[in-house]
Amino acid sequence: MREEATAFVPGHVTGFFSAHPDDDPTKAGSRGAGLTLTDGVDVTIEPATETTVVLDGTEIDVDPVATVLETLDATARVEANSELPLGAGFGVSGAMALGTALAANRVFDRKLSMNELVTIAHGAEVQAGTGLGDVVAQAHGGVPIRLEPGGPHHNELDAIPARARVEYVSFGERSTADVLSGDTEALTAAGKEALARVVEEPTLLSFLYASRLFARDAGLLTARVSEAITDVSSADGQASMAMLGETVFALGTGLSDAGYEPSVCATHPAGAVLK
Amino acid sequence: MREEATAFVPGHVTGFFSAHPDDDPTKAGSRGAGLTLTDGVDVTIEPATETTVVLDGTEIDVDPVATVLETLDATARVEANSELPLGAGFGVSGAMALGTALAANRVFDRKLSMNELVTIAHGAEVQAGTGLGDVVAQAHGGVPIRLEPGGPHHNELDAIPARARVEYVSFGERSTADVLSGDTEALTAAGKEALARVVEEPTLLSFLYASRLFARDAGLLTARVSEAITDVSSADGQASMAMLGETVFALGTGLSDAGYEPSVCATHPAGAVLK
Numbered sequence: 001m002r003e004e005a006t007a008f009v010p011g012h013v014t015g016f017f018s019a020h021p022d023d024d025p026t027k028a029g030s031r032g033a034g035l036t037l038t039d040g041v042d043v044t045i046e047p048a049t050e051t052t053v054v055l056d057g058t059e060i061d062v063d064p065v066a067t068v069l070e071t072l073d074a075t076a077r078v079e080a081n082s083e084l085p086l087g088a089g090f091g092v093s094g095a096m097a098l099g100t101a102l103a104a105n106r107v108f109d110r111k112l113s114m115n116e117l118v119t120i121a122h123g124a125e126v127q128a129g130t131g132l133g134d135v136v137a138q139a140h141g142g143v144p145i146r147l148e149p150g151g152p153h154h155n156e157l158d159a160i161p162a163r164a165r166v167e168y169v170s171f172g173e174r175s176t177a178d179v180l181s182g183d184t185e186a187l188t189a190a191g192k193e194a195l196a197r198v199v200e201e202p203t204l205l206s207f208l209y210a211s212r213l214f215a216r217d218a219g220l221l222t223a224r225v226s227e228a229i230t231d232v233s234s235a236d237g238q239a240s241m242a243m244l245g246e247t248v249f250a251l252g253t254g255l256s257d258a259g260y261e262p263s264v265c266a267t268h269p270a271g272a273v274l275k
Numbered sequence: 276m277r278e279e280a281t282a283f284v285p286g287h288v289t290g291f292f293s294a295h296p297d298d299d300p301t302k303a304g305s306r307g308a309g310l311t312l313t314d315g316v317d318v319t320i321e322p323a324t325e326t327t328v329v330l331d332g333t334e335i336d337v338d339p340v341a342t343v344l345e346t347l348d349a350t351a352r353v354e355a356n357s358e359l360p361l362g363a364g365f366g367v368s369g370a371m372a373l374g375t376a377l378a379a380n381r382v383f384d385r386k387l388s389m390n391e392l393v394t395i396a397h398g399a400e401v402q403a404g405t406g407l408g409d410v411v412a413q414a415h416g417g418v419p420i421r422l423e424p425g426g427p428h429h430n431e432l433d434a435i436p437a438r439a440r441v442e443y444v445s446f447g448e449r450s451t452a453d454v455l456s457g458d459t460e461a462l463t464a465a466g467k468e469a470l471a472r473v474v475e476e477p478t479l480l481s482f483l484y485a486s487r488l489f490a491r492d493a494g495l496l497t498a499r500v501s502e503a504i505t506d507v508s509s510a511d512g513q514a515s516m517a518m519l520g521e522t523v524f525a526l527g528t529g530l531s532d533a534g535y536e537p538s539v540c541a542t543h544p545a546g547a548v549l550k
Contacts, residue, residue, distance in 0.1 A: 102436055113420070113477035114434035141416075141545060145388070152433075159389035161377055163549055202388035270416060270545030274438055 001109060004046040006275045007102035009095035010268035011037035011084045012137045013168070013242040013249050015211030016218075018191030019132055019184045020149035025123040029149030030132035032191055033198050033207055035166055035249070036141050039083040039265040041092055042275070043099025045107045048077040055080045055096070064097035067124035072112075074104045083265075087173035089245025094134030097121040098272050106274060114139070115152040122151040141271035143207070145198060160202045163269065167255040167262035170247040171224045190217035204238075204251060211240035222246055231258040276384060279321040281550045282377035284370035285543035286312035286359045287412045288443070288517040288524050290486030291493075293466030294407055294459045295424035300398040304424030305407035307466060308473050308482055310441055310524065311416050314358040314540040316367055317550070318374025320382045323352040330355045330371070339372035342399035347387075349379045358540075362448035364520025369409030372396040373547050381549060389414070390427040397426040416546035418482070420473060435477045438544060442530040442537035446499045446521040465492035479513075479526060486515035497521055506533040 017032030053065050054077070065078055078100055084090035101117040104110070112120075122135040137144045140157055148156035194210035212229065215221050221229075225241045228248040232239035237254025241247065248255065255262035292307030326344055328337050329352070340353055353375055359365035376392040379385070387395075397410040412419045415432055423431035469485035487504065490496050496504075500516045503523040507514035512529025516522065523530065530537035 105436060111476050111478055112436070113474070114417070114436045117436055142389070142548075158427075161380060161387070161389045161392055161549065199388070201386050203386055269548040273417075273544040274436065 001047060002107045004044055005103040005106040006042055006044040007099040007272055008040055008042050008275055009099040009138050009272040010040040010141060011095065012091035012134045013037065013089055013247070014133060015207055015240055015243065016191050016194035016214035017133055017243055018188040018195070022150070025126040026119050026151040027149070027154050028126045028132065029122065029136065029146070029151070029155060031146050031149055031195050032133055033143070033145045033160070033195065034137055035143055036137060036268045037090070037166060037265050038268045039263065040268065041080050041082040041084065041095035041099055043096055043103055044079045045100060045103035046077045047107060048075055051075050051078070053078040053080070055086065056082055062093055062096050063128035064093055064121065064124035064130055065100050067127060068097050068100045068121055069104060071120050071124070072101070072104050072108060072110055074108045076104060076107070085170050087245060088170040089174065089242030089247045091131060091134030091138060093130040094121070094125050094138055097124050098135050098138055102272055102274055119151040119153060139271045141268050143204070143267055145202065147199070158202070160204060160207060162204045163267045164204055164251050165253070165264065165266050166249055166251065167253065167264050168242070168247055168249040169228065169255055169260050169262045170245065172246040174245050187218040187220070190214045208238040208240055208251060215241040220244070228255070228260065231260070234258065276322060277382045279319055280378040280381040281317055281319040282374040282547055283315055283317050283550055284374040284413050284547040285315040285416060286370065287366035287409045288312065288364055288522070289408060290482055290515055290518065291466050291469035291489035292408055292518055293463040293470070297425070300401040301394050301426040302429050303401045303407065304397065304411070304421070304426070304430060306421050306424055306470050307408055308418070308420045308435070308470065309412055310418055311412060311543045311546070312365070312441060312540050313543045314538065315543065316355050316357040316359065316370035316374055318371055318378055319354045320375060320378035321352045322382060323350055326350050326353070328353040328355070330361065331357055337368060337371050338403035339368055339396065339399035339405055340375050342402060343372050343375045343396055344379060346395050346399070347376070347379050347383060347385055349383045351379060351382070360445050362520065363445040364449065364517030364522045366406060366409030366413060368405040369396070369400050369413055372399050373410050373413055377547055377549055394426040394428060414546045416543050418479070418542055420477065422474070433477070435479060435482060437479050438542045439479055439526050440528070440539065440541050441524055441526065442528065442539050443517070443522055443524040444503065444530055444535050444537045449520050462493040465489045483513040483515055483526060490516040495519070503530070503535065506535070509533065
């Protein structure tokens with residue numbers, strides 16, 4: 001058994017999605033597309049007599065992390081340091097689950113494959129209701145398109161072959177679990193339309209365009225988010241809303257050009273990695 | 276149309292494989308496993324009135340590159356700069372094909388998805404007989420396990436969740452096309468056994484062990500390669516042969532410890548990327 005191991009998991013903003021529930025959490029998930037980000041989460045695992053989870057210095061409960069550790073039969077101190085806010089649409093809970101799986105596999109010498117670890121983290125996230133597609137996207141990196149839902153044994157991924165500078169501002173939290181447990185019919189219809197558009201033309205511009213239409217048609221825009229997206233458009237930029245958080249992301253200098261003071265990162269070329 | 280674009284494609288050493296021919300080059304391929312490398316190939320594409328391919332300053336013919344450009348209806352100057360020797364088992368031809376696909380898609384604004392570009396490069400490599408599994412591995416990054424053969428629409432990949440320092444020495448070239456056009460029955464049997472071993476225990480140590488048995492059982496070892504592997508083992512290291520080249524690769528400081536003066540790189544966490 002090693003003393004500790006650390007994994008880095010990129011953040012992930014989903015631009016649009018459709019929800020695909022299933023009784024089997026490894027088959028449940030979402031279709032959609034998003035950007036993985038160089039801003040992400042470092043997760044360090046250390047064996048301990050009791051499991052504790054610390055995010056940016058504060059002890060918290062993160063259901064998917066607890067589930068991953070139970071599945072790996074591991075008791076550990078989990079220390080996560082995130083460049084991204086929790087609950088704001090950056091996939092931080094998915095990152096913590098996936099980072100825990102990767103690092104715990106190494107520390108406790110569980111000898112599981114990448115697909116097995118991603119399956120465990122994805123299933124834990126689905127069961128907790130905290131996300132449907134972040135984990136598989138974060139394992140992939142780049143600008144993943146989720147063509148078919150579920151974990152690695154069931155899903156189908158493609159990607160937009162591009163990279164970009166990404167800016168974002170976050171106005172607050174939004175509960176993924178609340179939205180996903182509500183009526184998702186309009187959302188699913190809008191998500192399917194957006195996916196068809198991006199499959200037809202897999203470019204960043206078409207992704208941003210599809211994402212904006214989705215946010216509007218799915219009825220998820222808040223006033224502040226809507227205003228920021230309009231401001232970026234007025235400055236000839238491309239922005240949309242991170243699903244699901246009160247967060248706006250833009251390509252290039254979109255938010256800066258519109259007078260905002262955004263955080264700045266880029267698309268992350270790789271998926272989650274051990275450090 | 277852009278003036279130029281550059282893609283980086285990691286090198287790839289295959290430790291073991293089994294060949295799976297098919298009349299459809301997008302279904303043909305190999306099962307197996309290997310290491311993608313931080314040493315790789317930069318491919319720059321520039322529109323031109325006539326297609327030329329230059330590798331490290333020398334004009335050469337690379338069939339898969341020509342096929343990729345034809346498929347994308349592109350006439351271009353292709354300039355590749357490689358940290359790795361051609362024909363020595365590092366997947367340089369695959370890297371050139373995939374890098375050409377990625378960069379030409381961008382320069383000529385072809386709006387294809389990552390899977391479509393990988394399919395084109397993989398098919399071109401298979402048709403040329405220069406490789407069967409490098410392209411899909413190089414698109415994936417990390418330490419990919421090719422569970423099912425073929426391009427992205429047909430294959431199935433997993434990965435060993437690990438990274439490592441990698442050392443290598445190359446004694447010379449070996450024609451992949453010659454080996455693949457010969458009798459591959461013993462090779463395929465040994466490849467299946469090696470894959471079963473790594474699926475059972477997806478770790479770097481088991482990958483190296485399976486690779487050594489494969490090289491021996493498939494009858495591909497040359498005297499110099501065999502000697503170097505034995506030298507590394509005697510120094511308590513792990514080494515095997517790159518398929519297909521007269522090249523030995525080792526984990527960590529395996530070759531240095533055995534008194535060789537190897538090139539040093541590491542596993543590459545990401546697949547091929549636009550720069």
